[in-house]
Structure formats: structure tokens, C-alpha cells
Amino acid sequence: MFRLNIALLLVVVSCALAVVTSQHRGRKLFQALEGEQERARQLEVEFGQLQIEMSTWATHPRIEKVARERLQMVMPSNAARPPLPAGVR
Amino acid sequence: MVVRRRPSRSHRFAESPVLQLALQGWRSRTVGLLLMAAFLLLVGRGFYLQVINNDFLQEKGDSRYLRDIEISASRGKVIDRHGDMLAVSTPMRSVWAIPADARAMSGEQKKLLADLVALKLRELDGKLASEKGFVFIKRQVPPQVADQVSQLKLPGIHQEREYRRFYPAGEMTAHLVGFTGVDDKGLEGVELAFQHALLGRAGARTVIRDRRGNIVEDVGATRPPQDGKDITLAIDSKVQYLAYSQLKAAVSEHKAKAGGVVVIDTRTGEILALANLPTYNPNNRDSLTGAQLRNRAVTDTFEPGSTLKPFTIALALDKGKVRYDSIVDCAPGRLSIGRATVSDAHPHGKLTVAQVIQKSSNVGSSKLALSMPPREMWEMFDGIGFGQVPQLGFPGEVSGRLRPWKNWKPIEQATMSYGHGISVSLVQLARAYSVFARDGDLVPLSLLKAEAPLLRGAPVFSPQTAREVRAMLEMVVSKEGTAPKAAVLGYRVGGKTGTAHKLEAGAYANKYVSSFVGIGPISEPRLVVAVMIDEPGSGRYYGGDIAAPVFAQVMGGALRTLGVLPDAPMVTADAGRRPGVM
Numbered sequence: 020m021f022r023l024n025i026a027l028l029l030v031v032v033s034c035a036l037a038v039v040t041s042q043h044r045g046r047k048l049f050q051a052l053e054g055e056q057e058r059a060r061q062l063e064v065e066f067g068q069l070q071i072e073m074s075t076w077a078t079h080p081r082i083e084k085v086a087r088e089r090l091q092m093v094m095p096s097n098a099a100r101p102p103l104p105a106g107v108r
Numbered sequence: 109m110v111v112r113r114r115p116s117r118s119h120r121f122a123e124s125p126v127l128q129l130a131l132q133g134w135r136s137r138t139v140g141l142l143l144m145a146a147f148l149l150l151v152g153r154g155f156y157l158q159v160i161n162n163d164f165l166q167e168k169g170d171s172r173y174l175r176d177i178e179i180s181a182s183r184g185k186v187i188d189r190h191g192d193m194l195a196v197s198t199p200m201r202s203v204w205a206i207p208a209d210a211r212a213m214s215g216e217q218k219k220l221l222a223d224l225v226a227l228k229l230r231e232l233d234g235k236l237a238s239e240k241g242f243v244f245i246k247r248q249v250p251p252q253v254a255d256q257v258s259q260l261k262l263p264g265i266h267q268e269r270e271y272r273r274f275y276p277a278g279e280m281t282a283h284l285v286g287f288t289g290v291d292d293k294g295l296e297g298v299e300l301a302f303q304h305a306l307l308g309r310a311g312a313r314t315v316i317r318d319r320r321g322n323i324v325e326d327v328g329a330t331r332p333p334q335d336g337k338d339i340t341l342a343i344d345s346k347v348q349y350l351a352y353s354q355l356k357a358a359v360s361e362h363k364a365k366a367g368g369v370v371v372i373d374t375r376t377g378e379i380l381a382l383a384n385l386p387t388y389n390p391n392n393r394d395s396l397t398g399a400q401l402r403n404r405a406v407t408d409t410f411e412p413g414s415t416l417k418p419f420t421i422a423l424a425l426d427k428g429k430v431r432y433d434s435i436v437d438c439a440p441g442r443l444s445i446g447r448a449t450v451s452d453a454h455p456h457g458k459l460t461v462a463q464v465i466q467k468s469s470n471v472g473s474s475k476l477a478l479s480m481p482p483r484e485m486w487e488m489f490d491g492i493g494f495g496q497v498p499q500l501g502f503p504g505e506v507s508g509r510l511r512p513w514k515n516w517k518p519i520e521q522a523t524m525s526y527g528h529g530i531s532v533s534l535v536q537l538a539r540a541y542s543v544f545a546r547d548g549d550l551v552p553l554s555l556l557k558a559e560a561p562l563l564r565g566a567p568v569f570s571p572q573t574a575r576e577v578r579a580m581l582e583m584v585v586s587k588e589g590t591a592p593k594a595a596v597l598g599y600r601v602g603g604k605t606g607t608a609h610k611l612e613a614g615a616y617a618n619k620y621v622s623s624f625v626g627i628g629p630i631s632e633p634r635l636v637v638a639v640m641i642d643e644p645g646s647g648r649y650y651g652g653d654i655a656a657p658v659f660a661q662v663m664g665g666a667l668r669t670l671g672v673l674p675d676a677p678m679v680t681a682d683a684g685r686r687p688g689v690m
Contacts, residue, residue, distance in 0.1 A: 046324045053323050064251070067182075067198045074193040074276035079349035 174327060175317050180269055181308030183292050184336030186285055186299070188345040189378075189557045194285045195299065197271040197292075201254035202247040207236045209264025217262055224257050225249060247290065248272050273299075275390040277345060280352045283403035284343065284382050286503075287390040296401065298339060298555070301501045308336040340557045342378035347371055350665040352383040355639070358658045359385045363645035368405040369658065370538040371666055372636040374545035374627075376558040377565075379500075380635070380666065382406075382535070407504040409531040410621050410640065413608030414651070416527035417465055417473045418544065418577050423488045424476045425461070426573045432580065433460050438471045445519045450474045466583040468590045468605060470526045477525030478518060485521060486513035491568040492540040492550055494532050500555050508532040527608060534623075538638035541625045544578055545633035547571035578602055582630050594624060594656035596664040598674035601628035603637075603659060605651030610643070619643050624655035628663045631675040637663045 086092040157165060186195035203225060213221070222232045225246040235243050247270065249257070254267055273288045275281070286297020294303035311333030316325040351369040359367045364385075371381035388400040402408060424430050441455025450470050456463075464472035477485065489495065495510030509531040516524075523529045532540075535553065543550050548569035551562045569577075581602030585594045590605045603626020609616040625638040639655040639662070648654060 049325060050322055064199050067196060070193060071196055071198060071274050071276060074196075077192075078276060078278070079280070079346065080353070083349075083353075 173316050173318075175315055175323075177313050177315060177323075179311040179313060179330075179333040180271075181310050181333035181335045182271060183273070183288070183308050184306040185338045186306070187338060187340055188343045188348070189340065189380075190344065191340075192345045193274075193276050194281050194341065194343070194345070195273055195275050195287075197273050199251060200248045200270055200272045201251060202268045202270050203245040203249055203254065203257055204266055204268060205236065205243055205245050206241060206264045206266070207238050207243055208241075210236050210262070212263045213265075217260065220260055221245070221257065221262060221265065224253055224260075277348075278391060279387045279389045280349060280383070281343065281345070282387045282390045283384045283401075283405075284341070284348075285390065287393065296503070297403065298341065298502075300503050301555075302339050306336040306339060309334040342373070342376075342380060342554055342557050343382070344380045344666075344669070346669045347662075347666045348381040348383060350669070351381040351637075351662050352387075354658045354661045354665075355383050355385055358641060358654065361646070362641060362648070362654055364641045364654075365643040365645070366399075366404055367639075367641045368534045369640075369662060370405050370534050370636075370638045371662065372538050372542055372553065372638075374542045374551075374633050374636055375561040377539075377542070377551040377553050377562055378558050379535075379553055379555055381662075403502070403504065404642075405534040405640075406498075406500065406502050407506055407533070409506055409508045409533050410623075410642070411529070411531050411608045411611060412527040412537055412623060413606035413621065414468045414470075414526050415537060415604045415606035415623055415625050416530070417468065417525065418581060418604055419488060419492065419540065420473050420477050420485070420525035421461060421465060421580070422544070422569050422573050422577045423480060423485065425576055426569045427480065427484065429479050430461050430476065432462050432576050435460060436464055436469075436472045436475055438464070438469045438475075441471060443471045443474055443522075445474070445478070445522050446517070448519045450519075450522055462580045462583060465577075465580045465604065466586070466589045468584075473525040474522035477522050482513040482516040482521050485524070486510070486516075488568065489524075489530070491566065492543055493536055494530065494540065498533075498535055498539060498553055500535070500553055502555065506533055508536055527606060534638050534640045537623075537625055537640075538636050541627060541636045541638065543568050544574050544581065545627045545636055546574065548574035578627060578630050578633070581627060585626075589652075590650075591624060591652035591656040591659075593652060594626060594660050594663075596628060596660050596667070596676075598676055599628050599664065599667050599672070600630040600676045601626055601660075601663055602630050603627060603656075605656060607649060607651045620649040622649055622651040622654035624651050624659045626659050626663060628667060629672060629675040634670065634672050635663060635666055637666070 180199075182199075183197045185193060185197070188194055218232060219229060222229045227235075227246060232245070235245060245265070257265065258267060270290075271292060273292075275285060275287065277285070282297075284297055286294060286299040286301075288294050288299050292307065294300035294306065299306065311331045313330035314327045315323045316327060318324050351371055355367050355369045358364070367385045369381065369383045370379065372378070373380050382403075382405055384402070384404045386400045388396055421430075425432065430436075435458050438452065438456040438459050441452040443450045452469050452471050454467075456467055456469050456472070459467060459469055459472055461472075461476070463469075464476070489510050495507055497505045497507045499505070511520075511529075520529050539550070539553050546565065548571050549565035549567045551565035579602075581604060582600060583589050583602070584591050584604055585602055586592065591603065594601065594603055594605075603624055606621070606623035606625070608621045608623070610619040610621055611617070612619065621640060621642055622644055623638070623640045625636065627633050627636055637659050639658045641654050641658070644654050
């Protein structure tokens with residue numbers, strides 16, 4: 020009887036320690052998850068800012084300006100537009 | 109030892125003389141009662157704390173470590189049909205202070221803060237001198253700057269997360285997209301019209317925080333945040349840019365007061381472009397006036413002038429009054445109706461019905477109009493959406509003015525046939541022309557991207573009439589017509605000019621509205637482009653001179669952008685060979 024009690028006591032103590040450890044580990048993991056989620060949010064914010072930046076660089080007035088001034092592009096003249104060969108749609 | 113001694117002691121105690129005295133009964137009862145009362149008090153207090161006051165105490169306990177956290181949701185984006193951003197939110201911070209606490213800052217700290225948030229030291233002191241418990245130091249601070257502020261660890265300075273709306277397309281789509289106020293509330297345009305769908309709903313979660321402020325555990329259910337829905341407009345930002353830039357060039361060239369362009373896809377009723385001038389930059393609205401804010405194409409009506417002639421003639425064709433080659437005698441360029449006289453800008457002789465449109469004869473269209481009962485004309489105007497709100501869902505849409513036919517006098521019926529005495533918005537006019545572009549049926553317009561082409565709208569004219577009118581509209585763009593400048597290289601297009609006197613205080617003033625509405629390509633109509641230029645001030649004012657070139661540029665560019673096959677022979681160096689396109 021006494022031995023059994025001692026054995027059960029040991030089991031209880033080890034269980035209690037295991038609970039504490041797993042709780043601790045759980046919280047650690049949870050914090051890591053929180054951190055990653057925060058990072059995901061920040062990346063999303065950054066993505067939004069980059070999207071804004073991209074659309075600012077890609078506005079049509081700017082594209083036209085760059086095309087005309089830096090790349091010296093012009094609308095093709097009539098002569099430069101060959102007609103499609105017969106039968107092509 | 110003690111155990112052994114006790115019997116003798118207890119014996120001695122039992123024999124103690126004090127115990128021999130008879131105790132008064134009330135004393136023991138009193139002690140018993142007092143003990144009982146104290147015990148009851150304890151039970152009562154326990155009951156009070158555990159049952160009656162439980163919620164309050166539980167809350168107090170929870171508040172030591174539980175925290176409710178709001179999970180912010182962002183407002184939906186507004187994007188064009190290809191996914192280009194038109195309006196997008198990005199998080200910012202607002203820096204605020206509790207002035208009483210913040211006055212503890214040293215002079216150096218104040219200077220650092222003022223530099224970071226780009227305020228003058230004097231302005232900052234002014235804000236901190238406030239007696240209120242809360243003042244904004246600066247709103248819409250970029251996150252990087254806000255982080256620098258929080259690193260200073262200033263007393264009494266706090267931060268709050270908020271959003272800022274950006275409009276990458278800027279003034280180009282300002283009227284269409286509109287804008288929001290600081291608190292994410294739509295104030296104009298699509299931002300206002302679709303406020304409910306765009307708005308995000310913040311979520312919440314309850315967590316346990318440890319001593320260092322880290323979140324250790326989620327408690328209970330979390331309410332996930334709902335981001336606002338993205339709104340996909342029918343707008344094609346390339347076509348929109350084309351429309352806006354051409355309109356801008358024309359308005360500044362002709363020193364006009366205002367202008368508008370509307371581009372409609374006739375297969376779906378989608379609005380591909382809607383540009384107005386004057387406009388504003390929605391990202392910087394410091395100096396905004398009412399004139400800039402008005403979305404003229406939707407909220408302003410004007411007398412459309414000759415652009416209405418094709419409708420009168422289509423009705424005459426549809427009712428079998430005339431054929432496209434019937435002769436109308438327009439000599440001598442004047443027509444007296446009652447006491448009033450209708451006259452042509454240039455007198456014409458005998459014209460065919462098609463030529464009445466080509467040459468834009470007021471006399472011809474008046475004669476045709478008077479051959480029909482007022483009720484039929486009214487029904488036709490009503491059928492093409494005049495006098496009705498176009499139901500785009502836009503704030504401030506107007507119906508225009510179409511008076512009931514019972515009060516029409518003959519002269520009014522005649523002037524209405526060439527677009528005076530009736531008023532419409534540019535959007536209504538463009539929509540009405542889609543009747544000719546389609547097979548004579550009217551479809552609803554859509555501001556949002558449509559999923560599939562609309563099959564059939566409400567019929568107004570027969571398909572045969574629509575085809576005949578298209579052919580007449582094409583003649584307008586020829587060398588003999590009123591708008592050769594509207595011709596587009598590579599595409600067959602057609603349209604009608606309009607040059608209307610403006611009504612000012614009930615009388616026609618020497619100010620004009622020049623317009624051009626057209627269809628292209630004629631062989632398989634895809635687009636309607638409507639151009640309106642208000643009060644051109646450079647001397648010329650005919651629709652064929654002012655509005656038609658804008659139409660040609662926008663129509664040509666838009667058709668190419670959309671990849672529509674050219675249906676007209678290209679005039680090339682090799683002129684003998686016709687291209688094999690239909």
C-alpha cells in the first residue's frame with residue numbers, strides 16, 4: 020500500500036511537471052506564431068506600399084512622357100502601317 | 109510524559125474551584141450567539157463576493173491580465189477592369205498627446221518631436237498648451253517616422269493606427285473614383301456610392317498578456333476582421349487616360365470653360381472611360397472648389413443641339429414616314445412656325461433624309477419632326493432614357509429635362525428635333541447613341557465590370573432603322589459632312605456634331621456647347637464616344653471643329669487599345685492594293 024502510494028505520488032509529480040513544461044512550450048510556440056503573424060501583417064503593409072509605388076511609377080502620363088522623351092518613340096506614320104495580306108483576319 | 113501527566117492535571121483542573129462556581133447561563137449563550145453572528149457575517153460576505161458581486165470582481169481580475177485587442181480591417185481597393193489600382197489604403201499612424209503629461213518633455217525632446225512630424229516648435233507648443241485631455245499632434249504620419257517617434261519614448265505622447273487612401277491615377281479618375289474623408293468615410297464618387305461594400309469591419313480577440321506585455325494565449329473565440337470588398341470598375345485606365353489627355357489638350361487649346369468625355373462599350377453597356385474637366389488631385393485636396401468637384405458628365409445637363417437629329421430621323425424612318433433617300437425641301441434655309449423662325453447655318457436646297465443629317469439641317473429635321481405626332485416623339489425620347497435618371501448608382505445623377513408632350517407647341521416640337529428645349533447629361537446622350545450601335549435596343553449602363561455581354565435591351569427602333577442611321581452617321585464624317593475631322597484612320601466611324609447656344613437666364617447667349625457623339629467601327633459597332641466642350645473661347649465653336657478631333661483621337665486610340673480589327677482600308681503608299689480586312 021505504502022509503495023503504491025509512493026509510486027502514484029511520483030506519477031502525479033511527473034505529470035504536473037509535464038503539464039507545466041508543455042504549457043510553457045505551448046506559450047513559446049504561440050509567441051512565435053504571433054511574431055510570424057505580425058511579420059505577415061507587416062509584409063502585407065509593405066506589399067500595399069510597393070503596389071502604390073508601382074502604380075505611381077506606371078501611371079500613363081509618365082509612361083507616355085518616358086516613351087516620347089527618353090525613348091524617342093513616335094506614332095507610326097500611315098506609310099509605316101502595311102496592310103494585312105488578303106485573307107488574314 | 110505529558111500524556112502520563114495529563115490525567116492528574118485534568119483531574120486537578122476538574123476539581124478547580126472556579127469550575128465549581130455555577131456559570132450564569134446567558135453568558136455562554138451570548139458568546140455562542142456572537143460567534144454565530146460573526147460566522148453568519150462571514151457567510152454573508154462570502155455570498156456577496158462570490159454570487160452577487162461575482163461579475164464585477166471577475167472582470168477586475170481578468171483586467172489584470174486579459175486584454176481585448178482590435179484587429180483592424182482595411183478598406184477595399186478600387187481597381188480598373190485590368191486590375192490597375194485606382195484607390196488603395198495603406199496604414200499610417202496618428203500621433204496624439206495628453207497635454208498635461210506631455211508638458212513634462214524637455215526642450216530638446218520637443219525639438220526632436222517637432223522635427224520628426226514636420227511641425228514648427230511654436231505650433232507644437234501651441235497644441236500642448238491646450239487644456240483638453242487629448243490633442244492630435246499630427247495625423248497621417250508614415251509608419252517609419254512614427255516608429256522613430258515611439259523610440260524617443262516621450263512622456264504623454266501616444267500613437268494610434270489609421271489608414272490613408274491613395275489615388276495613384278490622381279486627377280485622371282478623380283470624379284469617377286471620388287475620395288474619402290480622414291475617417292474612411294466615402295465623400296464623393298464611387299467611394300461614396302459603394303461605401304457600404306468598401307468598408308472593412310474590424311475584428312477582435314481576447315488574449316492573456318504576461319508581465320512583459322507579450323501575448324501568451326488566446327481566450328475564447330476571436331472575431332476575424334472582414335476587409336472591405338474590392339470594387340472592380342468597368343473603366344479601362346488606358347482608355348481613360350486617352351480620353352482625359354485628349355480632352356485636356358482640347359480644352360486648353362480652345363480656352364474652354366469645361367469639358368467631358370464618355371466612352372461606352374456597346375456590347376455590355378460598360379462605361380470604359382468618363383473624364384471631366386476641370387478636375388482636381390484627390391491626393392491633395394487643400395484648394396478644392398465646387399466647380400472642380402462636379403462630375404459634369406453625370407450631374408450637369410446641357411441642351412445637346414444637333415446631336416439629337418438622328419433620333420428624330422430614326423423615328424421618321426421607323427414609322428415609315430420617309431425612306432433614307434426621300435427628298436426634303438430645305439430651301440430657302442428658313443422655316444416659319446407660328447411667329448418663330450427656324451434657320452440653317454448654311455442654306456440648303458433639296459436634301460435627302462440622309463443628307464439632312466450629313467449637312468445638319470435644322471429646317472429638314474424640323475419638317476420631319478412636324479410630320480409626326482408629339483406623343484410619338486415623346487415616347488421615343490423617353491425610350492432612349494431622356495428625362496430619366498440613368499441609374500448608375502452615382503451620387504448626384506440627374507434626369508435632364510423632357511417636358512410632357514401634351515404641352516408641346518409646334519415650334520417646341522421642331523426645336524426639340526435639333527436638341528433645343530430639352531436637356532440631357534453627357535452620359536444620357538452617350539447611352540442614347542448606343543441604341544444605333546446596337547440593333548435599336550437600349551441597355552442599362554454599368555459602372556462596374558460586367559461578366560457577360562448583354563443580349564437584348566428594351567427595343568426602341570427596328571434593327572433595320574439602326575443600320576440605316578449608322579450609314580447616315582458615317583456620311584457626317586466624310587468630306588461632304590459637317591465633321592471630316594472626326595474620321596479615324598483604319599476604322600469606319602460615324603457620328604453627329606452638335607453646336608448649341610447656351611441658355612443663360614432664360615435667353616440664348618452667344619456662348620456655345622460643342623459636342624460630338626459617335627460610333628465605331630460602323631461595320632460591327634463596339635464603342636460609343638461622346639465629347640462635350642463647354643464654352644470654347646478661341647473664336648471657333650462648331651462641334652465639327654472643336655469636339656470632333658477629340659472624338660477621332662479617343663475613338664481611334666480606344667479601338668486600337670481594345671484590339672478591334674480595322675474595318676476600313678488603310679491609305680498607304682501601296683494604295684492600289686486593298687487590305688484583306690472586312
